[in-house]
Amino acid sequence: MTMILKVDAVEPNVSILQRAAKVIKEGGVVAFPTETVYGLGADCFNVVGVLKIFKVKNRPPDNPLIVHICELQQLYELVEQDTKIAEKVIEKFWPGPVTLIFKKSAKVPKEVTGGLETIAVRMPSHPVARLLIKLSGTPIAAPSANLSGRPSPTKAEHVVEDLYGLIDVIIDAGETPLGLESSIIDFSKDRPILLRPGPATIEELKQVIPDLEVPEFLLMLEKQPSRPLSPGMTYRHYSPNKPLILVYNEEQLDEVFAKYPNSVIICPEEYSHKFKNRRILVLGRLSEPFTIAQNLYNVLRSVDNLPVSAAIVLAMEPKGILFSVMNRLKKAASEVVE
Structure with missing residues (x-):
């Protein structure tokens, strides 16, 4: 049975979120709101919990997850790369709807990264997401809280439609304010590359990263890379069941x-x-x-x-x-x- 916990989006009740955090700590999965869409989260260091995400969503195992953090210190235990190259982006867009890709730490299970040697990390700005991560005492790996291929959920009702009875907890804090998944920038290469556009527009990103590369497959409808380089890059996504x-x-x-x-x-x-x-x-x-x-x-x-x-x-x-x-x-x- 899925437990639904209602909280205020701006001032969430700590004791209610502690119940959800307990589930995370015990290897369960929890749907929670972010400023972008609802995420389906598990302790990023708990392989059992992470594998539940893939099973519940019917998500291909080579499709990496985004790891959500609530403070900058958590970034340093997840990556094995100097993050100063992304310093300006972090200052401008964190907390917020921008995901950054770095070379991953050996501590991060390969299941989280879809077998890649890189990890996608973001610091959400939503008060519920931030507090849940803090109370859980661990970074939370979380793709969108929907069945793979379906439109991402921007309301708890959408999560209920797809996942009720399949997951442990749904935290209902109303509609997400932005409604689109985060922008994703890869900093693991020689030059920063935009892998997914999102609420932070290309124009805004280029003000901070003038040399940001925008690949042809984003601009020209060209074929996507055969293997996902970041979450949400390949496979048909966001689709209603009808044509x-x-x-x-x-x-x-x-x-x-x-x-x-x-x-x-x-x-x-x-x-x-x-x-x-x-x-x-x-x-x-x-x-x-x-x-x-x-x-x-x-x-x-x-x-x-x-x-x-x-x-x-x-x-x-x-x-x-x-x-x-x-x-x-x-x-x-x-x-x-x-």
């Missing part, structure tokens, strides 16, 4: 509608007037693009609860946070129409 068709060219819409007559349109509020005679799910507002990022997974999940056979989503200009949104939509789409 999701990503449309770049609006001139092709009539053809797509003919192919999928019983479909729902997913679009920003500013586009909704174009589809008055069709079922619509509004993503958010282009004038406030972070609303689109925050609503994305909730909207994708809602598709499966509608009496439709498919969802059609309109592409948006990939600038700022919408670059990260389009990255997720590309990975979620079962068909791309250009």
Whole structure:
């Protein structure tokens, strides 16, 4: 039976979170909120607990996990590399939605890193996540708290949909504020490389890391690397169970509608007037693009609860946070129409 613990997102009750921390210490798994999405956590040094994450999610074993910390000192026991190269990023973005990759310490089990010699680490800013890590007395390895391939959870209800009865505890602190997984930067190579865009935009990151490399597979829809270099890089992700068709060219819409007559349109509020005679799910507002990022997974999940056979989503200009949104939509789409 899964225990659901409700806490305030800003001032969480310590005694309630101690119950969840006890589960972590004993090798169990706990779903908890971060500022990005809900994570499914276990003690990163407990192989039994870590393997439960993979089993519960049906996650491929070569897909590495992100390790969450609550203080900088924990970073130094996880990595075997001078972290000064990332000092400016840490000062600017930690705690926050940026994950950094370094060469891992021998202390870190290979199961956490998918067999790689590198480790992905971040310090979340969410008060519940920070306190849970502190009370657990250990860094917490945690991918998103969903079944592999499904849209990431931004509400406790999403975790319940996917994992109730399969995990020990779900900590419910309401909706996550950012709604997209963290940006991931690899500092284990000669030059820092962006491996996953996220809430920290490329423009913001380049102000701190002018030589940040943005690979072609992020920019040009090229094939992903055959082996994951970081969490969330390969495999189809973020998808509703029903087909999701990503449309770049609006001139092709009539053809797509003919192919999928019983479909729902997913679009920003500013586009909704174009589809008055069709079922619509509004993503958010282009004038406030972070609303689109925050609503994305909730909207994708809602598709499966509608009496439709498919969802059609309109592409948006990939600038700022919408670059990260389009990255997720590309990975979620079962068909791309250009």
